[in-house]
Amino acid sequence: MLILGGGVCGLYAALTLLxxxxxxxxxxxxERPGGLAAGHERNGNFYDLGCHMLHAHDxxxxxxxxxxxxxxxxxxxxxSKIRWMGNFYRYPLxxxxxxxxxxxxxxxxxxxxxxxxxxxxKFFPREPKDAEEALIxxxxxxxxxxxxxxxTHRYWGIPPRELxxxxxxxxxxxxxxxxxxxxxxxxxxxxxxxxxAVDSALxxxxxxxxxxxxxxxxxxxxxxxxxxxxxxxxxxxxKSVEVSDGKVTGVTCENGEVxxxxxxxxxxxxxxxxxxxxxTPPQGVLDAAKNLHYKPIAIYGVLVKQVKCIDALYIYYxxxxxxxxxxxxxxxxxxxxxxxxxxxxxxxxxxGDGKWTGDPDIWKQIVADLETxxxxxxxxxxxxxxxxxxxxxxxxxxxxxxxxxxLKKYIDDIPNLWTTxxxxxxxxxxxxxxxxxxxxxAEEVIKLAGKD
Numbered sequence: 001m002l003i004l005g006g007g008v009c010g011l012y013a014a015l016t017l018l019x020x021x022x023x024x025x026x027x028x029x030x031e032r033p034g035g036l037a038a039g040h041e042r043n044g045n046f047y048d049l050g051c052h053m054l055h056a057h058d059x060x061x062x063x064x065x066x067x068x069x070x071x072x073x074x075x076x077x078x079x080s081k082i083r084w085m086g087n088f089y090r091y092p093l094x095x096x097x098x099x100x101x102x103x104x105x106x107x108x109x110x111x112x113x114x115x116x117x118x119x120x121x122k123f124f125p126r127e128p129k130d131a132e133e134a135l136i137x138x139x140x141x142x143x144x145x146x147x148x149x150x151x152t153h154r155y156w157g158i159p160p161r162e163l164x165x166x167x168x169x170x171x172x173x174x175x176x177x178x179x180x181x182x183x184x185x186x187x188x189x190x191x192x193x194x195x196x197a198v199d200s201a202l203x204x205x206x207x208x209x210x211x212x213x214x215x216x217x218x219x220x221x222x223x224x225x226x227x228x229x230x231x232x233x234x235x236x237x238x239k240s241v242e243v244s245d246g247k248v249t250g251v252t253c254e255n256g257e258v259x260x261x262x263x264x265x266x267x268x269x270x271x272x273x274x275x276x277x278x279x280t281p282p283q284g285v286l287d288a289a290k291n292l293h294y295k296p297i298a299i300y301g302v303l304v305k306q307v308k309c310i311d312a313l314y315i316y317y318x319x320x321x322x323x324x325x326x327x328x329x330x331x332x333x334x335x336x337x338x339x340x341x342x343x344x345x346x347x348x349x350x351x352g353d354g355k356w357t358g359d360p361d362i363w364k365q366i367v368a369d370l371e372t373x374x375x376x377x378x379x380x381x382x383x384x385x386x387x388x389x390x391x392x393x394x395x396x397x398x399x400x401x402x403x404x405x406x407l408k409k410y411i412d413d414i415p416n417l418w419t420t421x422x423x424x425x426x427x428x429x430x431x432x433x434x435x436x437x438x439x440x441x442a443e444e445v446i447k448l449a450g451k452d
Contacts, residue, residue, distance in 0.1 A: 001017055001022050001023055001024045001025070001261065001262060001263050001264075001265075001445065002024075002025055002026075002027060002251055002259055002261040002263070002264045002265070003024060003025070003026045003027070003264075003265045003266075003267070004027050004238055004241075004251065004264065004265070004266040004267060004268050004273075005026075005027075005028060005029075005035065005266065005267030005268055005421065005423075005424070006026045006027075006028030006030075006033035006034070006035065006218070006222065006232060006234070007033070007034060007035025007036060007037060007038075007218070007267055007421060007434070008034065008035065008037050008217065008218055008221065008431050008434055008435050008438075009035075009267045009420060009421035009422070009424070009429075009434040009435060009437055009438035010026055010028075010035075010265065010267045010421070010438060011026065011033060011218060011221040011222060011225060011438070012061070012064075012221070012434075012435035012436075012438040012439055012442075013265050013420075013438035013439060013441055013442040014026050014225045014230050014438075014442075015064065015221065015224060015225060015228070016438070016439045016442035016443065016446075017442045017445060017446065018225065018228040018229060018230050019228070020446050020449075020451040020452075021451060022445065022446065022449060022451060023229070023230070024225070024230040024231070025230070025231040025232075025233060025259060026225065026230065026231065026232045026233065027233050027236040027238060027251065027253060027259065028232065028233065028234050028235075028236060029235070029236065029237035029238070030234065030235070031234055031235055032215070032218075032219075032234065033218045033219065033221070033222045033232060033234070034214070034215060034217075034218030034219070035218075035267070035421075035423075036049055036050065036052065036389060036392070036422070037049070037052045037214050037217065037218055037431060038214070038215060038218060039212060039213045039214045039215025039216070040215075040301070040385070040387055041215075042301065042383075042385045043303075043383065044336050045303060045335055045336060045342055046212050046213040046215055046333065046342075047213070047299070047301030047342060047344065047385060047387060048213045048214040048215075048299075048301075048326075048328060048344055049214070049297075049299055049387050049389060050297065050299060050326075050344065050346055051313065051314045051324065051326040051328075051344060051346070052214040052431060053076065053207035053208060053209050053214070053313075053331065053431075054207065054208040054209075054217065054431055054432060055205065055207060055208075055430060055431070055432050056205075056206065056208065056432075057432055058432040058433070058435070058436055060436075060439075061432045061435045061436055061439070062208075062432065065208070065217060065221075065435075066208075068217075068220050068221060068224050069208075069210065069216065069217060069220055072210045072211070072212075072216050072220065073208050073209075073210060074208065074209045074210055074211065074331065074332040075206050075207075075208060076206065076207045076208070076209050076313065076331040076332065077205075077206060077207075078205045078206070078207055078313070079312045079313045079330070080312060080313055080314050080315070080316075081311075081312045081314075081315045081316070082315065082316040082317075082318075083315060083316065083317045083318065083319075083373070084097065084318065085100065087100075088311075088312075088315065091315075091316055109142055110140065110142045110143045110146065113140030113141060113142045113143065114139055114140040114143060115140075116140065117136065117137060117138075117139070117140040117141070121137050127165070128165040128168075129165070130160065130161045130162070130163060130164065130165055130398050131152070131160040131161070131163035131164060131165055131167050131168050131396075131398075132144070132149070132159070132160035132161040132163075133161075133165065134165040134167075134168040134169075135148050135149075135152075135160060135168060138168070148160070151318050154318075155323060155348055156295060156348065156395065157295070157348065157350065158395070158397065161398075162397065162398050163395075163396055163397065163398060164396040164397065164398050164399070164400055164401065166396050166400075166401065167396035170396065170427065170428050207313075207331070209328070209331045209332055209333075210332070211332055211333060211334045212333070212334070213328055213333050233253075233257075235255075236253045236254075236255065236257065237253060237254045238251055238252075238253060238254070238268065238276055239252045239253055239254045239276070240252045240276050240277070240278045241264065241266075241273070241276045241277050241278065241417075242278050243277055243278065243279070243414060243417075246413075246414065246415070247414065247415060247416050247417075248261050248263075248264045248414060248416050248417045249261065251264065261416075262416065262449075263416045263417075263445045263448065263449070264416060264417050264418070265417075265418045265419075265420065265438070265441045265442065265445065266417065266418065266419045266420070266424050267419075267420060267421035267423060267424040267438070268419075268423060268424055269294060269391045269423040269424065269426075270289075270292060270404075270407050270408075270411070270419050270423065270424055270425070270426045271288075271289035271290070271292045271407065272289075273411065273419050273424065274286070274288075274289045274407050274410060274411065275289050281410060282410075284406060285406060285407065285410045287403075288402075288403040288404075288406035288407050288410075289403075289407060291397075291400065291403040292394070292400060292403050292404060292407065292426060293394075293395045293397060294390065294391035294392065294393060294394055294395060294423070295348050295392055295393040295394075295395050296348070296349050296350060296351050296356060296388065296389065296390050296391070296392055297346065297347065297348055297349065297388070297389050297392035297393070298347050298348075298349045298355040298356050298386060298387075298388055299344060299345065299346055299347075299386070299387040299388070299389075300322075300343075300344075300345040300347075300363075300366060300384050300385070300386055300387075301342060301343070301344060301345075301384060301385045301386075301387060302342065302343040302344075302345060302370075302376075302381060302383075302384045303335070303340055303341075303342055303381070303382040303383045303384070304340060304341050304342070304343060304376045304380050304381055304382065305339065305340055305380045305381075305382055306339075306340070306341055306376055306380055307339055307340075307341060308327070308329070308330070308341060309327055309341055309343060309375045309376050310325060310327050310330070310343075310375055312327070312330070313326060313327070313328075313330050313331055314326035314327070314344075317369075317373065320369040320372075320373065321347065321355075321362070321365045321366055321369050322345045322346060322347050322366060322369065323346055323347060323348065324345075324346040325343055325344065325345050325346070325370075325373075325375060326343070326344040326346070327341060327342070327343055327344075328342060328344060329341045329342055340382065343370075343375070343376070345366060345370070348392070348393070351390055356388060358386045363384070367381065391423050393428070394422070394423075394426045394427065394428070404426055415448075416448070418441040418444060418445075420437045420438060420440070420441045421434050421437055421438065422434055425437060
C-alpha cells in the first residue's frame with residue numbers, strides 16, 4: 001500500500017490502514033512530514049507555514065491525535081481578530097461589527113438592499129453565474145461593494161466575477177447577523193434556496209498546539225506510523241505512477257527508486273497526479289489538468305526583539321501587503337533567545353513575483369506596514385525567513401468545474417487509486433477535515449482488501 005504525500009491527510013490515512021494490519025509506505029517529497037502543517041526550524045526557532053492549529057470538531061480524529069501527542073499538546077483559547085474600520089473585532093467578523101461607524105443612511109441602505117436581494121431572488125430564482133453574483137445574492141450589491149469586492153480581488157488576484165460561485169459555497173464564511181435577518185424573512189416565506197456559504201468558525205473554542213508549533217503533530221504522527229510498522233520515505237518526490245490493465249501497479253520516484261503497489265492513496269495536487277500517470281492519459285485529461293490552478297503563498301517568519309507584538313493569536317488585515325499576521329508565542333510557542341517573539345506574516349502571491357522571491361522592496365513594505373500597524377518597529381526585527389508553498393489554495397476560477405470533473409472521473413475509474421486532501425481533492429478542508437478525508441480513503445482500501 002502506497003500513500004503519496006506525508007501531510008496530515010496522508011499520515012492519518014496511514015494510521016487508519018496500519019490499525020487494520022495493512023502494510024503502508026508513505027512517499028513524501030520534502031525533507032520533513034506535514035505538508036502545509038509542517039514547521040520549519042531556522043536558527044533554533046520554529047516557523048509555521050501559516051497559522052495551523054487543530055480543532056476538536058471531529059471527535060474521532062481529535063481523540064487519536066490527543067493520544068499521539070500526549071503532554072506535548074497545548075490547549076489554546078481561540079483569539080482571532082480582524083482590523084476593520086480603524087478598530088479590532090473578533091474574527092469571523094460579525095455583521096454588527098461590519099456596520100459599526102456607519103451613518104444611519106448607509107446602514108438603512110445596506111440593510112434594505114440585503115432584504116431586497118433576498119426577496120428578489122425568492123421570486124426570481126436563478127443560479128449565480130459567478131462569485132460576484134453569488135455574493136450579491138447573499139448580501140445585496142451595496143454590502144458586496146463595501147466589504148467583499150476589493151478584499152476578494154486583492155487576496156486571490158482575481159476579481160470575483162472571474163471566480164466560480166462554487167468558491168462562495170466552499171470558502172466564504174457566513175455572517176451570523178445576516179442569518180438572523182434571513183431567518184426572520186423565512187418566517188414570512190422568503191427562504192434561502194440553499195446554503196450559499198460555509199458556516200463560520202466558532203467564536204469561542206479551544207484549539208490545540210505545542211511548544212514547537214505546528215511541526216510536532218505531523219512529526220509525532222510520523223513516529224506513530226513507524227512504530228506501527230509503516231515506512232516513511234522523505235525526500236522522495238514522485239516521478240511517475242504506473243498503471244497497467246487499468247490499475248496502479250507501482251510508483252517511480254525521481255531518484256529512480258520503484259515501489260510496487262496493490263493500492264495507492266494520493267494527496268498530491270490533483271493535476272500533478274494525473275500528469276504523472278504512465279502511460280500518458282488521454283489529451284482531454286491533460287487539458288483538464290492544465291486548467292486547474294492553485295494560489296501560491298509566501299510566509300515571512302520574523303524574529304522580533306519583543307516579548308509580545310499583537311493581542312491575539314492572529315489578526316486579519318484588509319489594507320496591508322499581508323493578509324494575516326500570527327504570533328504563535330501567544331499560543332505557547334517557545335522562542336530563543338528569551339525576550340523575543342516570532343511573527344508569521346502571510347501573503348498570497350504568484351510564483352516568481354516579488355513576494356515569492358523576497359524582493360527587497362517587498363520586505364521594506366512588509367516592515368513599513370508592521371510599523372504602521374504598531375506591531376513592531378524596524379529596529380526590533382532580528383531576522384526573517386521566507387517559507388513558500390506553490391499549491392497553497394485551490395483556485396475556483398470561473399468554469400473550473402468541468403475540468404475538475406474530468407480529472408476526478410479519470411482517477412475514480414482507476415479502482416485502486418484515490419486522490420484526497422486539500423491538494424488531492426482540490427478543496428478547502430482544515431486539518432481535522434483533511435485527516436477525516438484520509439481516513440475515508442483508507443476505509444475504502446480496507447473494504448477492498450477484506451480487512452473490515
